[in-house]
Amino acid sequence: MNEDLSLSSSLADLTVLEIGDQIGDYAGLLLAGLGAEVIKLEPPGGSPSRRIGPFASSAPDPERSLFFWRYNLNKKSAIVDVDRLEAQAAIEKLASQADIVLLAGEFEAVERRAETWRKLAEANPRLIVCSITPFGLDGPYRALKATDLVQMALGGIMAVCGYDPQPDGTYDTPPIAPAMWHSYHLAGEYAAVAMMAAINFRELTGQGQFIDLSVHEAVNTCTEVAIPTYVYSGMVVKRQTARHAAPNITHARLSTSADGVFMLANLSPFEREQRALAQLADQVGIGHVLGTPEFAQLEKEDRVAAAVYRNDLLVEVVGSLPANEIFHRAQAQGLAWSPIRRPEDNLDDPHFQARGSFAAIEHPELGRTLRYPGTVAIDGRTPHFSYQRRAPRLGEHTEEVMRRAGLDDARIAALRAKAAV
Amino acid sequence: MDGERKAPRPLDGVRVIDLTWLQVGPQATRLLTTFGAQVIRVEWRDRKAIDFIRYTPPFAPDHARADGGRIQGVTRGHGIAGNYDRGAYFNNTNPGKYGITLNLNHPKGRDLLKRMVRDANAICENFSPGQMDKWGLGYEDLRKINPRIIYLQTTGMGKAGVYKDYVSYGPTAQAFSGLTFLSGLPEPQPPAGWGYSYLDHSPGYFGAIMLMAAIRRQRSSGIGCYIDMSQCETGLMLSGTSLLEHQITGKPTTRYGNRMPFLDWAPHGAYRCFGDDNWIAISIQSDEQWRSLVEEMGSPQWAMDSRFATAAGRKSHEDELDEKLASFTIGCDRYDLMRRLQVRGIPAGVVQKAPDRFDRDPQLKARGYYVDLPHSEIGTWPVEGFPARLSRSPADVGGPTGRAAPKLGEDNNFVYRELVGLGEAEIAELTREGVI
Known part of the structure; x- marks a missing residue:
């Protein structure tokens, strides 16, 4: 069977122009992973995201930003200063050929550009313009300044992440914004959802439209029970170490393996899981009373003491073996335990190798390949999101894009002289 | 308004059979109802089969009723089954969907599901890996009935691969993929991790993106597909630049609390x-x-x-x-x-x-972020909205039902009669036999 039902080229008929800063890179990456042609229109000095580290060089270098590399796979880069009048003819032509324009960044810049692109959309009514700004294009906060950290704070994720309070209930540690770049991840995923909805709408009606996405709202959607809990009960969830925020402080959950790795290991009250723990304890030769009439009696008389006993046993079991061994043994017993891995611990994991979860991307400037994450789903054999090309060098595709915009060599040279392309 | 033709919705005419439960699956289908798809939640009454989220507290207070609005108050024990239709979190996760009961452990239940698959665009599930195959309802089975079908399966590790039988919830996937490690103060402090199941949400957004790409292709070319969606792989996708940095430097990834090591920003x-x-x-x-x-x-x-x-x-x-x-x-x-x-x-x-x-943020208020939706038992409560405004096909979290979450089996009549086309006698018999 050699049919390819993967979605990796399902957007191959779409051209996306991406304009702006790091807020929008990930949204474009998602469309590029499904086959869309994504062209970054960068100012002569390069996109702001080229200045974000870490770098594959000892000093910051816009061609060696790992942030830029990671979030701009498969894309093309053309130097076009979209804010310069001289570039307008080229932009009009590009707009007439494009399906989606992504405008990302701070409010002032995006609002100004949105004005231009709304006009361009009059000539191409099929054009979808998607703006991504920290707070959306209207409302009292629209012009506030934000960073990933500030978005995670205002959006509510920080308040539910962090460490346990002290025994008296007060916190001596700050709320934590989980690293890294999750406000932009959320915005990018929702922008992709909205753009896919707009594309489907266009198939039905022939009409494009304007999308106004707020990073603030995207972060707000993603705090799980925090809002429903408050709305229905008036209770406010409290942050606690490496487990769900809840109105009460729940059992501490971290344990440590024999090789010093933190484990996510916990037991649900189900009988099945208690038997699984007993099996594990037996395997590693730790004596216990689980499953005995004595323990059944304790459970009846003192549930808290029984829970403490179980938890102590769990901690002892986890501490008896290296993390990976505990992981496989626990999973064999049907326990959803996992070591708290560093991301790179997965690079050579046989599971991800078997699934082809990493894309090996050639980096001629390094003389090597780098493995990028990107596959989030496969069709059984091949990835749905697929990445083959490293991020573009600044202006790598300017000529190609300008020719498509109908410019000949002389006009390209003239614009270059004015530093507009 | 009378006589006004309703604007088309992006997913008009799209029918999704939704076997998902907990959070990660329902998150994906929630976004489809938001853009007009008819999502039919298939559930069963057995305590073992019922969505745990249906009886996850808190619940609507005792005085909440069908024609009422939001007033916080006391909730006394209604028993687990008495709370199936009163859960706050469930109501927020499943607005806009139809709800039916169908017993897939009964052969006639599986037959009925297959019949529904014939007219469906997509089917979504997040059972333990292999469950659908055991029922004879896996992708290859359903594809014989409807070659155009789009099948989304979401699991922790993925259905293919060495750990395909491993058990994983959102927190497991976060720990395994590295997202838990990345959150928190520098070592030797332990990781702070996430105060919720982030990887029960983002893979849902990915599911929606892929379903919409697949629906577009299905509409134009009649091709379906199978999507083996992995929460752990989504976690890797979201691990920032850590994997690249490690490959360049060979050094282990570190945590940095709330600081910004990648730009010269301080404080x-x-x-x-x-x-x-x-x-x-x-x-x-x-x-x-x-x-x-x-x-x-x-x-x-x-x-x-x-x-x-x-x-x-x-x-x-x-x-x-x-x-x-x-x-x-x-x-x-x-x-x-x-x-x-x-x-x-x-x-x-x-x-x-x-x-x-919820009470104060003037920006969320001005943008109308929270949306009031009626529920057939507990009245009108706010649910979280969609974070973007679309000028021509606005997001509508109430979906085709215009309601918050469905009560268990609330739409049996509408779905079995109007959509599946069962007759009165047939419905009565299937009910008697414990199938629907």
Whole structure:
């Protein structure tokens, strides 16, 4: 069977122009992973995201930003200063050929550009313009300044992440914004959802439209029970170490393996899981009373003491073996335990190798390949999101894009002289 | 309005059979109803089969009723089954969907599902791997019935691969993929991780993106597909630049709390304000912003220290800088300080808790973020909205039903009669036999 039902080229008929800063890179990456042609229109000095580290060089270098590399796979880069009048003819032509324009960044810049692109959309009514700004294009906060950290704070994720309070209930540690770049991840995923909805709408009606996405709202959607809990009960969830925020402080959950790795290991009250723990304890030769009439009696008389006993046993079991061994043994017993891995611990994991979860991307400037994450789903054999090309060098595709915009060599040279392309 | 033709919705005419439960699957289908798809939640009454989220507290208070609005109050024990239709979190996760009951352990139940698959565009599930195959309802089975079908399966590890039989919930996937590790203060402090199942949400968004790409292709070319969606792989996708940095430097990834190691931004963190567990996040991106902050603080002696005048200097004395800045913020009202700093163009924002976001946030209010939707048993309650405005096909979290979440089996009549086309006698018999 050699049919390819993967979605990796399902957007191959779409051209996306991406304009702006790091807020929008990930949204474009998602469309590029499904086959869309994504062209970054960068100012002569390069996109702001080229200045974000870490770098594959000892000093910051816009061609060696790992942030830029990671979030701009498969894309093309053309130097076009979209804010310069001289570039307008080229932009009009590009707009007439494009399906989606992504405008990302701070409010002032995006609002100004949105004005231009709304006009361009009059000539191409099929054009979808998607703006991504920290707070959306209207409302009292629209012009506030934000960073990933500030978005995670205002959006509510920080308040539910962090460490346990002290025994008296007060916190001596700050709320934590989980690293890294999750406000932009959320915005990018929702922008992709909205753009896919707009594309489907266009198939039905022939009409494009304007999308106004707020990073603030995207972060707000993603705090799980925090809002429903408050709305229905008036209770406010409290942050606690490496487990769900809840109105009460729940059992501490971290344990440590024999090789010093933190484990996510916990037991649900189900009988099945208690038997699984007993099996594990037996395997590693730790004596216990689980499953005995004595323990059944304790459970009846003192549930808290029984829970403490179980938890102590769990901690002892986890501490008896290296993390990976505990992981496989626990999973064999049907326990959803996992070591708290560093991301790179997965690079050579046989599971991800078997699934082809990493894309090996050639980096001629390094003389090597780098493995990028990107596959989030496969069709059984091949990835749905697929990445083959490293991020573009600044202006790598300017000529190609300008020719498509109908410019000949002389006009390209003239614009270059004015530093507009 | 009478006579006004309703604007088309992006997913008009799309029918999705939704066997998902908990969070990660329902998150994907929630986004499809938001854009007009007819999503039919298939559930069964058995305690073992019922969606755990249906009886996850808190619940609507006792006085909540079908024609009522939101009034907080007391909830007394209704028993587990008495709460199936009263859960706050369930109501927020499943608006706009139809709800039916169907017993897939009964052969006639499986036959009926197959019959529904014939007219469906997509089917979604997040059972333990292999469950659908055991029932004879796997992708290859259903594809024989409907070659156009789109099948989305979401599991922790993925259905293919060495760990395909491993058990994984959102927190497991977060721990395994590295997202838990990345969150928190530098070692030797333990990871702080996530205060919720982030990987029960993002893979849902991915599911929606892929389903919509697949629906578009299905509409134009009649091709379906199978999607083996893995929460752990989504976690890797979201691990930032850590994997690349490790490959370049060979060094183990580290945590850095709320600081910003990738830009010369400092101070950069959460600082305690006046009151009980009140905090403000401040990101200083430039020397100019730093000077504005110093001015706003009234130019205290410590801030004039030349070590703090440059980004490099602030970075290399960040512990001391944070301590000093906190000694200023502790005396400030958090919202007043946010306003004062923002007036000066400094990125600053209150670490908002749920009441701040729901009762106070003027931006969310102005944008109409929370949406009131009626529920057939507990009345009208707000649900979380969609974070973007679309000018021609606006998001509508109430979906085709115009309701919040369905009661268990609420739409049996409509779905079995109108959509599946069963007759009165047939419905009666299937009900008697414990199939629907």
